[in-house]
Amino acid sequence: MIAFFQSWGMSYDWAWFIATIIGILVIALPVMLAVAMIIYADRKIWAAMALRRGPNVVGPLGLLQSFADGLKVFLQETIVPTSANKGLFLLAPIITFTVALIVWAVIPFQAGVVLSNINVGLLYVLAASSLGVYGIILAGWASNSKYPFYSAIRAAAQMVSYEVSIGFVLISVVLWAGSFNMTHIVEMQTNVWNFRWLPVNGFAFNPLLFPMAVVFFISSLAETQRAPFDLTEAESELVAGYQTEYSSMAFALYWLGEYANVILMCALNAILFWGGYLPPFDWGWMYHVPGIIWLLAKMCFFFFVFSWVKATVPRYRYDQLMRLGWKIFLPLSLLFVFLVSGYLMLTRYGVAA
Amino acid sequence: MIQAIAFYLFAIVVLVSAAMTISSRNPVHSVLWLILAFFNAAGLMVLVGAEFIAMLLVIVYVGAVAVLFLFVVMMLDIDFTELRAGFVRYFWIGFALALALVSEIIIAVKAWSVGGIDIANRVAPVNPDVPNIQAIGHLLYTRYLFVFEGAGLVLLVAMIGAIVLTMRHRPDARKQRIHAQVSRRAKDAIRKVDAPVGQGVEL
Numbered sequence: 197m198i199a200f201f202q203s204w205g206m207s208y209d210w211a212w213f214i215a216t217i218i219g220i221l222v223i224a225l226p227v228m229l230a231v232a233m234i235i236y237a238d239r240k241i242w243a244a245m246a247l248r249r250g251p252n253v254v255g256p257l258g259l260l261q262s263f264a265d266g267l268k269v270f271l272q273e274t275i276v277p278t279s280a281n282k283g284l285f286l287l288a289p290i291i292t293f294t295v296a297l298i299v300w301a302v303i304p305f306q307a308g309v310v311l312s313n314i315n316v317g318l319l320y321v322l323a324a325s326s327l328g329v330y331g332i333i334l335a336g337w338a339s340n341s342k343y344p345f346y347s348a349i350r351a352a353a354q355m356v357s358y359e360v361s362i363g364f365v366l367i368s369v370v371l372w373a374g375s376f377n378m379t380h381i382v383e384m385q386t387n388v389w390n391f392r393w394l395p396v397n398g399f400a401f402n403p404l405l406f407p408m409a410v411v412f413f414i415s416s417l418a419e420t421q422r423a424p425f426d427l428t429e430a431e432s433e434l435v436a437g438y439q440t441e442y443s444s445m446a447f448a449l450y451w452l453g454e455y456a457n458v459i460l461m462c463a464l465n466a467i468l469f470w471g472g473y474l475p476p477f478d479w480g481w482m483y484h485v486p487g488i489i490w491l492l493a494k495m496c497f498f499f500f501v502f503s504w505v506k507a508t509v510p511r512y513r514y515d516q517l518m519r520l521g522w523k524i525f526l527p528l529s530l531l532f533v534f535l536v537s538g539y540l541m542l543t544r545y546g547v548a549a
Numbered sequence: 550m551i552q553a554i555a556f557y558l559f560a561i562v563v564l565v566s567a568a569m570t571i572s573s574r575n576p577v578h579s580v581l582w583l584i585l586a587f588f589n590a591a592g593l594m595v596l597v598g599a600e601f602i603a604m605l606l607v608i609v610y611v612g613a614v615a616v617l618f619l620f621v622v623m624m625l626d627i628d629f630t631e632l633r634a635g636f637v638r639y640f641w642i643g644f645a646l647a648l649a650l651v652s653e654i655i656i657a658v659k660a661w662s663v664g665g666i667d668i669a670n671r672v673a674p675v676n677p678d679v680p681n682i683q684a685i686g687h688l689l690y691t692r693y694l695f696v697f698e699g700a701g702l703v704l705l706v707a708m709i710g711a712i713v714l715t716m717r718h719r720p721d722a723r724k725q726r727i728h729a730q731v732s733r734r735a736k737d738a739i740r741k742v743d744a745p746v747g748q749g750v751e752l
Binding site for chain 2: 209213284314315319320326327329330334345352356515516519
């Protein structure tokens with residue numbers, strides 16, 4: 197694409213700049229559309245599990261429900277509480293929303309199809325997800341109201357604790373793959389058993405990494421504040437959590453950011469442990485299906501599991517949440533970093549990583 | 550050209566946000582400006598090709614240290630007038646510090662224009678093909694292994710110290726015993742009694 201713009205007589209810099217902007221739009225706009233559809237899917241799945249119909253009025257099968265909600269929210273008045281810290285109050289949802297989008301820059305959709313193929317891709321993901329907490333803390337503090345502040349403190353403590361175990365899980369993946377580059381991590385997952393008759397793709401089939409896949413999935417539920425870890429929005433205790441004082445578009449931005457994060461976590465689960473854009477088996481004919489279809493299929497599956505958990509599992513108590521994060525996941529993931537690196541020392545010793 | 554634009558953007562934002570960190574009235578705003586400064590410093594690191602350091606800066610400082618700062622500052626009940634009161638008293642110390650920093654910058658620039666002493670090149674010749682995570686890892690686990698392990702030990706001791714300082718034994722605190730809850734059966738909790746009319750049950 198850069199060469200195409202250069203053929204119009206642009207300098208390399210500007211051609212690169214415009215090509216990148218187009219790349220960003222090509223990713224961000226479908227993500228936004230996906231968020232709208234996934235909110236609908238979420239509601240439909242809960243409804244099905246509660247033997248209800250779910251949204252079925254707006255458009256065929258209720259498919260346009262999210263757009264109707266978006267329009268309604270967009271037309272409402274934006275209310276800023278008088279005692280709120282106005283600048284930060286308006287900045288907070290923007291931060292949440294932006295942070296939810298920037299991680300998509302390093303997600304590989306297919307072999308070679310990634311906006312920015314940097315060699316610290318996974319660290320970038322960690323860095324961006326550690327920024328996510330600011331949108332929530334700021335919302336809680338700037339609202340100048342008790343319940344949002346409680347919620348912000350809960351959210352911050354929760355995200356910081358689960359990021360620790362996520363970090364160790366990612367380290368064990370990186371040790372196995374030998375790289376921080378997301379595309380390389382996916383490529384390393386071909387035929388993990390090295391077994392001719394059943395060549396499965398995905399680190400999760402590796403017995404040393406499967407427990408890490410489970411820990412990562414549960415931590416990603418906690419990281420996105422989905423049930424059963426949605427204590428920040430526990431309506432019986434905290435009204436609506438950190439978004440209590442928000443209305444109109446600022447409120448909508450939180451929802452968009454939250455669901456964009458959920459889709460992102462589904463994508464990360466698929467990419468890090470279940471082979472990303474690779475087909476589930478390393479058979480030649482399966483590669484005729486484009487990689488992005490496999491990735492989307494895996495993301496849809498994980499999203500279904502997210503909704504399934506939300507529909508069935510009761511909410512954790514806060515001390516149980518902290519216990520799970522610090523006393524179970526942290527030692528467990530540390531142990532597996534130890535086991536994985538020990539195994540690699542035993543089998544790949546002396547080979548360049 | 551984009552590199553130049555990016556450099557000036559990051560550099561200007563770092564300077565402005567650093568200035569705002571020390572001059573803003575609200576301490577929470579100060580911390581937020583500090584975070585912005587960290588973030589843009591990470592941008593500068595990326596520009597000079599130290600992407601690993603940049604990511605660590607964001608993960609460690611922005612993602613963890615600054616969150617704790619923000620926590621503490623938000624919880625504090627700060628009296629601004631009292632905070633401002635010492636300004637004149639501390640002005641000269643601050644001024645002396647600023648003077649020392651300015652003179653150091655001037656000396657550094659002069660020394661730099663004379664020519665570098667190439668410490669870095671002697672120890673670790675930089676190979677542009679090796680990603681800098683691998684380069685750093687290679688150095689840390691070979692040449693600087695003992696220093697690195699020593700630093701790890703220091704951190705471990707600090708961590709244990711912090712835990713020892715803050716941990717209190719509370720004998721009256723009721724803790725959740727998960728195994729007791731899970732292994733509880735109906736016969737432990739329920740007693741079937743055939744209560745005669747008019748007499749009730751002995752508890």
